[in-house]
Amino acid sequence: MGILSQPIGVIAEWLRNLLLGWGLSQGLTTVLLYLLGGAVVAILVQTWVIFLIWYERKLIGRIQDRLGPNRVGPYGLLQPFADFIKIMTKEVIVPSGADKPLYFWGPILMDAGVLMLWAVIPLMPMVGMDLNVAALYTIAVGGFATLGILLSGWSSNNKFALVSAIRTVAQMVSYEVPTVLALLIPVLLAGTMSLHGIVEAQHVWYIVFAPLAFVIYFLASVAENGRSPFDLMEAESEIVAGFHIEYSGMVFAIFYVADFLHAFTIGALAAVLFLGGWRGPGAESFPLLGFVYLWIKAFAVYFVGVWVRGTVPRVRVDQLMNFSWKFLTPVALILLVLTAVLDHFVFGLGAWARALSHLLMNVVVAVAVLRYLEHHEKVRASRRQMVAQPGQYPVARPPRPAVAENPTEAAS
Amino acid sequence: MIPLNWYLILAAALFSMGLFGVLSRRNAVAILMSVELMLNAVNINLLAFWRYRDPAHPVGMVFAVIVFAVAAAEVAVGLALFIAVYRRFNSVAADEINLLKW
Amino acid sequence: MTAMQIIFLLTAVVTLFSAFRVVTTPNMIHAALWLVTTLVGVAVLYVLLSASFLAVAQVVIYVGAIAILMMFVIMLTRREMRDHGPQIGKQWPWAAVLAVLFFGGVVWMVQSMSLAAAPAAEVPQTAIADLGKALVSPNGFVIPFEVASVLLLAALIGAVYVAWTRRHS
Amino acid sequence: MNAWLYVGIFIALSLFFPALLAVLGLILGPRRPNPIKTDTYECGLETVGETWVQFKVQYYLFALVFLVFDVEVVFLYPWAVAYHALPFYGVVEGVIFVVMLAAALVYAWRKGALEWS
Numbered sequence: 001m002g003i004l005s006q007p008i009g010v011i012a013e014w015l016r017n018l019l020l021g022w023g024l025s026q027g028l029t030t031v032l033l034y035l036l037g038g039a040v041v042a043i044l045v046q047t048w049v050i051f052l053i054w055y056e057r058k059l060i061g062r063i064q065d066r067l068g069p070n071r072v073g074p075y076g077l078l079q080p081f082a083d084f085i086k087i088m089t090k091e092v093i094v095p096s097g098a099d100k101p102l103y104f105w106g107p108i109l110m111d112a113g114v115l116m117l118w119a120v121i122p123l124m125p126m127v128g129m130d131l132n133v134a135a136l137y138t139i140a141v142g143g144f145a146t147l148g149i150l151l152s153g154w155s156s157n158n159k160f161a162l163v164s165a166i167r168t169v170a171q172m173v174s175y176e177v178p179t180v181l182a183l184l185i186p187v188l189l190a191g192t193m194s195l196h197g198i199v200e201a202q203h204v205w206y207i208v209f210a211p212l213a214f215v216i217y218f219l220a221s222v223a224e225n226g227r228s229p230f231d232l233m234e235a236e237s238e239i240v241a242g243f244h245i246e247y248s249g250m251v252f253a254i255f256y257v258a259d260f261l262h263a264f265t266i267g268a269l270a271a272v273l274f275l276g277g278w279r280g281p282g283a284e285s286f287p288l289l290g291f292v293y294l295w296i297k298a299f300a301v302y303f304v305g306v307w308v309r310g311t312v313p314r315v316r317v318d319q320l321m322n323f324s325w326k327f328l329t330p331v332a333l334i335l336l337v338l339t340a341v342l343d344h345f346v347f348g349l350g351a352w353a354r355a356l357s358h359l360l361m362n363v364v365v366a367v368a369v370l371r372y373l374e375h376h377e378k379v380r381a382s383r384r385q386m387v388a389q390p391g392q393y394p395v396a397r398p399p400r401p402a403v404a405e406n407p408t409e410a411a412s
Numbered sequence: 413m414i415p416l417n418w419y420l421i422l423a424a425a426l427f428s429m430g431l432f433g434v435l436s437r438r439n440a441v442a443i444l445m446s447v448e449l450m451l452n453a454v455n456i457n458l459l460a461f462w463r464y465r466d467p468a469h470p471v472g473m474v475f476a477v478i479v480f481a482v483a484a485a486e487v488a489v490g491l492a493l494f495i496a497v498y499r500r501f502n503s504v505a506a507d508e509i510n511l512l513k514w
Numbered sequence: 515m516t517a518m519q520i521i522f523l524l525t526a527v528v529t530l531f532s533a534f535r536v537v538t539t540p541n542m543i544h545a546a547l548w549l550v551t552t553l554v555g556v557a558v559l560y561v562l563l564s565a566s567f568l569a570v571a572q573v574v575i576y577v578g579a580i581a582i583l584m585m586f587v588i589m590l591t592r593r594e595m596r597d598h599g600p601q602i603g604k605q606w607p608w609a610a611v612l613a614v615l616f617f618g619g620v621v622w623m624v625q626s627m628s629l630a631a632a633p634a635a636e637v638p639q640t641a642i643a644d645l646g647k648a649l650v651s652p653n654g655f656v657i658p659f660e661v662a663s664v665l666l667l668a669a670l671i672g673a674v675y676v677a678w679t680r681r682h683s
Numbered sequence: 684m685n686a687w688l689y690v691g692i693f694i695a696l697s698l699f700f701p702a703l704l705a706v707l708g709l710i711l712g713p714r715r716p717n718p719i720k721t722d723t724y725e726c727g728l729e730t731v732g733e734t735w736v737q738f739k740v741q742y743y744l745f746a747l748v749f750l751v752f753d754v755e756v757v758f759l760y761p762w763a764v765a766y767h768a769l770p771f772y773g774v775v776e777g778v779i780f781v782v783m784l785a786a787a788l789v790y791a792w793r794k795g796a797l798e799w800s
Contacts, residue, residue: 094721104702108705112697115697130686131690136571158723317799330785337781340777341774417624424620429534432537439601441584442601452552463563463564465630467633467635468635470641482665484753492672495743642761646765647765650777659776659780663780671787674748674796675794
């Protein structure tokens with residue numbers, strides 16, 4: 001085992017021998033090694049957020065024809081550090097009447113729910129733990145983030161925070177359905193729930209097999225994260241600032257960190273599930289290269305997310321729910337059934353033949369869905385015309401009175 | 413290794429607490445929570461016996477999964493009933509909903 | 515005392531304490547959160563029983579869905595049900611006696627049986643795939659599997675029908 | 684089992700790091716609360732009425748449909764793992780299951796439970 005082909009393995013072996021040499025027991029050594037490995041991964045991704053914050057602000061700035069941060073350090077690179085130091089010295093204002101323990105559990109659970117995902121993401125070949133239910137685990141820990149939002153909204157003792165938290169949770173659970181269904185497709189294709197297994201099964205990337213599933217997974221995850229254009233929970237004009245309105249100082253910063261980390265983690269998960277994870281030329285012989293590939297792929301998906309964020313205007317709340325329940329979920333269900341039936345017949349073929357038949361099926365489904373939407377839109381347009389000419393038969397129902405969208409209305 | 417009867421006693425304790433909750437709580441949602449405790453105790457038993465008796469066949473796991481489905485169905489319908497009852501009586505206290513009581 | 519046993523005992527203490535809080539705490543939201551803790555504790559027990567899939571499914575279903583649904587309903591049915599005022603009925607001593615009797619009876623029964631101290635065999639690596647096969651095999655559990663889907667469909671229809679009222683009619 | 688040990692340790696760590704940040708914020712920041720500052724924020728107005736406002740049934744319905752979907756999809760995961768070893772009728776049974784799921788969606792849709800009014 002050379003240091004280049006097995007860097008982590010060699011270091012772990014050396015550390016293990018060192019600790020055993022100190023007279024520690026086998027079990028304790030394992031625990032210490034895992035603790036160390038976990039801490040390295042956790043600190044790495046948490047630190048990475050500092051860069052992400054700078055990058056996203058810069059990119060959004062450029063999209064909006066601004067400069068973005070440019071004062072502190074070269075290209076404003078040190079801006080997040082300055083912000084961090086500033087926010088460190090801010091007071092944490094706990095509102096009166098808050099449910100104190102739960103008030104702090106909210107942000108902690110939310111950040112932890114994202115960070116926990118990194119326990120199962122395969123960073124490079126043969127490194128990281130091979131949990132045999134990892135795919136479902138990624139869904140399970142999402143539940144903790146949802147719980148964190150509900151907690152922070154409820155414990156703040158603020159109407160707006162509570163309304164926003166309930167709304168956000170309704171949005172998150174709605175978008176969890178297409179996420180779970182889209183995630184089922186790579187699991188079905190690979191025949192395993194282990195993320196290592198899914199990466200290893202991707203001789204051809206699953207984005208070729210199931211581009212629609214990738215799109216559904218990506219959109220639903222972004223919406224679950226609550227980023228623009230799905231940032232209803234932060235709708236300034238309706239619910240002031242969302243479920244974290246009563247948070248300040250460092251405790252607020254935890255929400256911020258969780259948001260950015262979640263955006264990048266979506267990229268990493270999408271890269272693992274659909275873009276071949278650490279796969280790339282030479283990754284098997286040089287695992288560190290695999291890590292670089294994974295990071296680049298994750299970053300590419302993250303970039304698209306930020307791009308969407310900077311470009312598309314916010315959707316309306318009914319559109320938001322319809323998009324999940326009446327578009328993504330049915331399409332995911334149809335795709336799942338067709339994939340299951342098709343793969344039974346083409347599994348025996350070569351990898352590329354199998355991939356191409358799946359691709360063809362996906363294209364057919366996509367065209368059919370687009371055709372249907374076009375048709376649907378035409379029908380609706382003709383209905384609207386009927387409304388425009390009253391007195392003619394058939395009279396469509398009159399347009400509904402507009403419902404004012406404000407929190408007291410939503411709350412009643 | 414952990415002896416089997418540890419699991420059984422733990423499950424029994426969980427079940428007893430659920431039983432206590434079902435019999436003593438006033439809020440209907442709390443009663444439902446206690447029922448969940450009891451179902452979980454049952455699931456622990458099912459899986460413990462599966463693990464210690466016959467881990468080669470997934471029978472115990474199938475039972476546990478079916479219990480999940482039943483629990484979910486029970487929660488869905490139960491909570492819907494509470495919402496309907498609340499609309500009618502403006503209360504979800506189990507001892508105040510006594511229209512059918514003789 | 516092995517490491518496994520220590521983990522088991524710690525989990526058992528956490529689980530039972532939170533279960534106790536579920537049935538005694540007057541604040542309903544707190545009760546729901548204690549329920550979440552209990553259910554996570556049970557998931558850890560499933561891990562100790564090498565039932566990985568069930569452990570994760572437990573968290574997905576209970577923490578991700580059932581607990582959220584319960585908290586929604588607690589918030590929905592809140593105007594009358596303040597957290598002050600008794601949350602435990604007057605009959606609680608009888609309930610406690612019954613629960614203790616039940617627990618004592620079960621413990622007596624468990625102790626009088628001769629039970630295995632260790633598992634008969636290891637869980638096979640393919641346990642999840644076996645479960646999947648058993649769920650759709652005609653010699654296995656295909657009827658319960660399909661009936662479960664019908665049950666859930668029926669539950670959804672029933673629940674939507676009961677809870678749903680048209681606003682303006 | 685070892686994988687779960689690592690995951691357990693990682694879960695503990697991921698709870699620890701944000702908690703550490705919160706504690707750091709509490710230690711390093713000043714702490715001078717006063718009644719006006721800790722008052723509930725409501726666009727500059729005094730808070731009126733109960734904080735724990737009530738919500739539309741709509742929210743419950745979304746969570747309900749989600750619960751049913753979640754449970755059914757969890758059933759499908761072991762099926763998907765075993766998928767390649769299944770004969771064709773096994774696949775068909777899974778498809779029937781998915782159709783039931785679709786029926787639930789269609790019912791909720793037709794009933795208007797998925798409308799945001």
